[in-house]
Amino acid sequence: MATRLKKRTVVIVGGGLTAGLISRQLTAQGIEVLVLERGGNPSNGAAEKLPNQRDELRWDVRQGLVQDWAVQTYSLRHSRKDSALPVRRMEAFLPGEGRGGAGNHWTGITWRWPEYDPALRTRLESRYGKTAIAPEILIQDWGVGYAELESYHDLFEKLFGISGKAGNLNGQIQAGGNPFEAPRRNEYPQPPLEFTEAGLILKATAEKLGYKPFRMAAGNSSGTYTNPDGLKLGACQYCGHCDRFMCEAKAKATPELLLFPVLLERPQFEIRLNCHVLGVDYDRDGRRVTGVRYVDLLTGEEYEQPADVVVLGAFTMTNAKLLLMAGIGEKYDPVTGKGVVGRNFCYQTSSLVNLFFPDRWINPFLAAGCSGVNIDEFNADNFDHTGLGFLGGGAITANLKGGMPIRGRRVPPGTPRWGTAWKQANADWYSHSFALTAQATCYPHRENFLDLDPTYTDAFGQPLVRMTFDWQKNEMRMSEYVTKKMEAIAHATDAKIVGPAVPRKSPFDTRAYQSTHIVGGTPMGTDPRTSVVSPHLQHWDAPNLFVVGASVLPHNSGYNPTGPIAALALRLGDDLVRYVGKPGRL
Amino acid sequence: MTPDKNDPQGRRGFLRQVALAAATAPLTAGLLAADAPAGVAPPPAPAAGPLPGYASLSPDEAGLLEAMLNLMCPADQLTPNGVDCGLAVFIDRQLAGDFGRGARLYRQGPWPAGRPELGYQLPLTPEQYFKAGVAAATAACRKAHGKRFEELAPAEAETFLQDLAADKLDDSHFALGAWFNGLVYPLFEQACFADPLYGGNINKVFWKMVGYPGLPATHANDMLEFRGKPFPGAADPKSIADFS
Numbered sequence A: 001m002a003t004r005l006k007k008r009t010v011v012i013v014g015g016g017l018t019a020g021l022i023s024r025q026l027t028a029q030g031i032e033v034l035v036l037e038r039g040g041n042p043s044n045g046a047a048e049k050l051p052n053q054r055d056e057l058r059w060d061v062r063q064g065l066v067q068d069w070a071v072q073t074y075s076l077r078h079s080r081k082d083s084a085l086p087v088r089r090m091e092a093f094l095p096g097e098g099r100g101g102a103g104n105h106w107t108g109i110t111w112r113w114p115e116y117d118p119a120l121r122t123r124l125e126s127r128y129g130k131t132a133i134a135p136e137i138l139i140q141d142w143g144v145g146y147a148e149l150e151s152y153h154d155l156f157e158k159l160f161g162i163s164g165k166a167g168n169l170n171g172q173i174q175a176g177g178n179p180f181e182a183p184r185r186n187e188y189p190q191p192p193l194e195f196t197e198a199g200l201i202l203k204a205t206a207e208k209l210g211y212k213p214f215r216m217a218a219g220n221s222s223g224t225y226t227n228p229d230g231l232k233l234g235a236c237q238y239c240g241h242c243d244r245f246m247c248e249a250k251a252k253a254t255p256e257l258l259l260f261p262v263l264l265e266r267p268q269f270e271i272r273l274n275c276h277v278l279g280v281d282y283d284r285d286g287r288r289v290t291g292v293r294y295v296d297l298l299t300g301e302e303y304e305q306p307a308d309v310v311v312l313g314a315f316t317m318t319n320a321k322l323l324l325m326a327g328i329g330e331k332y333d334p335v336t337g338k339g340v341v342g343r344n345f346c347y348q349t350s351s352l353v354n355l356f357f358p359d360r361w362i363n364p365f366l367a368a369g370c371s372g373v374n375i376d377e378f379n380a381d382n383f384d385h386t387g388l389g390f391l392g393g394g395a396i397t398a399n400l401k402g403g404m405p406i407r408g409r410r411v412p413p414g415t416p417r418w419g420t421a422w423k424q425a426n427a428d429w430y431s432h433s434f435a436l437t438a439q440a441t442c443y444p445h446r447e448n449f450l451d452l453d454p455t456y457t458d459a460f461g462q463p464l465v466r467m468t469f470d471w472q473k474n475e476m477r478m479s480e481y482v483t484k485k486m487e488a489i490a491h492a493t494d495a496k497i498v499g500p501a502v503p504r505k506s507p508f509d510t511r512a513y514q515s516t517h518i519v520g521g522t523p524m525g526t527d528p529r530t531s532v533v534s535p536h537l538q539h540w541d542a543p544n545l546f547v548v549g550a551s552v553l554p555h556n557s558g559y560n561p562t563g564p565i566a567a568l569a570l571r572l573g574d575d576l577v578r579y580v581g582k583p584g585r586l
Numbered sequence B: 001m002t003p004d005k006n007d008p009q010g011r012r013g014f015l016r017q018v019a020l021a022a023a024t025a026p027l028t029a030g031l032l033a034a035d036a037p038a039g040v041a042p043p044p045a046p047a048a049g050p051l052p053g054y055a056s057l058s059p060d061e062a063g064l065l066e067a068m069l070n071l072m073c074p075a076d077q078l079t080p081n082g083v084d085c086g087l088a089v090f091i092d093r094q095l096a097g098d099f100g101r102g103a104r105l106y107r108q109g110p111w112p113a114g115r116p117e118l119g120y121q122l123p124l125t126p127e128q129y130f131k132a133g134v135a136a137a138t139a140a141c142r143k144a145h146g147k148r149f150e151e152l153a154p155a156e157a158e159t160f161l162q163d164l165a166a167d168k169l170d171d172s173h174f175a176l177g178a179w180f181n182g183l184v185y186p187l188f189e190q191a192c193f194a195d196p197l198y199g200g201n202i203n204k205v206f207w208k209m210v211g212y213p214g215l216p217a218t219h220a221n222d223m224l225e226f227r228g229k230p231f232p233g234a235a236d237p238k239s240i241a242d243f244s
Ligand SMILES: Cc1cc2nc3c(=O)[nH]c(=O)nc-3n(C[C@H](O)[C@H](O)[C@H](O)COP(=O)(O)OP(=O)(O)OC[C@H]3O[C@@H](n4cnc5c(N)ncnc54)[C@H](O)[C@@H]3O)c2cc1C
Pocket: A013, A014, A015, A016, A017, A018, A019, A036, A037, A038, A039, A094, A095, A096, A097, A098, A099, A100, A101, A102, A103, A105, A106, A107, A108, A109, A110, A111, A243, A244, A275, A276, A277, A278, A313, A314, A315, A316, A318, A516, A517, A548, A549, A550, A560, A561, A562, A563, A565
């Protein structure tokens, strides 16, 4: 029997980035928040101390900070015709656990998506006509415009001390920034990071070709920084151990450094670590949730935690799973197209090409996680798609990310896989090569969705989330186009060898990392028939239930998602202040 | 396979190899040395070699693995042979530890076969899988060449390994190509390039070979000073042990 605890005002499931942001807004207004997080306290361990922080095998290859797949994984089938199998050791995407969530081991690349993205259907239909979006592509407007999110982007960038160069200040295009950027009221809080050698190569080549290269906005602090809450960042050391690591220099912007220290001081805030949430209690007739159930991993005891308001901030997969298990909202059915929970599940379409420069010292280890250069000309709907036969696109980037030697080496095509020739090629090219990458859109498709696996269960005896996902025609055509553009840029550099540029192709491969940008499953929108939550992230069926994070994004753009995720979370925090004062439909 | 493979003196006579590696500096190190400030000589490499003894492997398993590693990483102007670089010790310790015992691996059945893109789908722990593969490779080798792998002449061994990697060996019961490419080859690369803490990459020989400077990687100034130029620290990498 679960022990019933005292009721709380707001209970947030998951103690990651979004939970931290929402809690900041709520507790500042005196509203009590309880966060339930399945992992522990990640700080002050070997993961962020020299010398062990630099251990590529432990943190990167063996995924030391990532969700334990033995406890919980996901199953996959590439189409409804297949039967799903559990991914026994996921490499494609790497959710986090512990206070701070994936916000501990993220890289820090911080985008605002284009102004049109929240109204993507409207944009594409007005630009290309009512039939431009094929019926099986489920693009939908979010119901909240960029203008409304701008102040929250601005706040997030200040809280996280983002380093970058504005491309569009109040509608004025700025030299050195991204001309496709959505208009912003303020410059970035800190100047951009330094260029890497690879970045300089892309910059020079892109300029020669008439593109407008710019440095990515970075959650790696270009200087020392104090945020509006008085919390500090050290200056980035360009160690390159960001992605999958915690930062030893306290220079990477994370919830642990920039949100939780203040929250833990506030009497209205409580976080219970090592508490794995098992379910949401739903009063179907009353159309409200009454609380959540969890198991304390330190004692094995189960608890029932009543709440006035429940927020799901437990990342894409758990958010969808908790709704599916509780039967809150109708589950999506790809045959009829009816139902909502699980739909709009999208990933990120990536591809790359290797470049080799015998006479240039690329020094891949002289780089930060976010010291990259991009061009945005072929991203999303930044270019005219008339007659192209696909929608979407990607950013083309030169980002070194630290040159870690197990996973960060490149050898020219045709190099033997072992022996003296293999070693010689590594010796010759390690410091003389880099990759251009394309990070591209993935639009929702009728056949890509989440539901519960009928066979496999996790360590708690609950069904795994099952992904039905594959690369669809639109994404493969788009990837072919963007990858060709990237290849042309590669050939326009002075690279002596350009490796094959391989566009993304079906089948989706779980064995290679492609980003942790899995979005959708609980999409937001204006129509309860096609969305799980409203534009205010309020559940259509249970108005005291809210969902936040990548799972509410109805599509993925050609950008990392945390900028809009954070803006939406901060806005939800303010919305909840109003809701707690006066419950009702927001 | 190499003459000294089964000779404990030879196997542990790595000092000679270290000296050899130092005398024939790799391309990168050579270029770097020219740019290094005068008078800043790297400290002499400590005399280290693979730890004696295996925690997981049987003598037969070790025999095949050592022969394979010395073929994949022959002693040459770049590094000592694979065994002397600690590659077998690295793999043995990985198999005997968390990784080999299947930590962080979802291990509930049922166990139907799936497309390769779904990843590893067998009930065996990586350690068990490794050993099952060694047995299957040994049998396949006997069938193809009439000998154990470690008894093959170098050219024959190379052919066998090529066939193994290309999944051309005939074994209807065990997918040898998937075993080599999915388990053995990644372990080989990790053994070469992981921090020496784990028993491979002895004397940071692979880091020196490619010019990876290792720790402490506080490059805020280097970043500008050595952007586009040879980086002196690449000739003398530092590892976790150097800061412990
Ligand atoms: C390697 C990596 C690199 C990344 N790099 C970038 C980048 O450069 N730019 C970018 O924009 N984004 C990046 N991301 C994505 C970014 O980390 C996420 O968008 C962000 O952390 C999402 O915040 P969240 O609160 O939704 O999820 P999280 O921060 O992951 O928090 C969710 C929390 O919920 C907890 N949880 C899950 N299930 C349960 C349960 N049943 N009970 C209790 N708690 C539970 C988890 O343990 C976790 O702590 C990266 C992610 C990874 C993994």
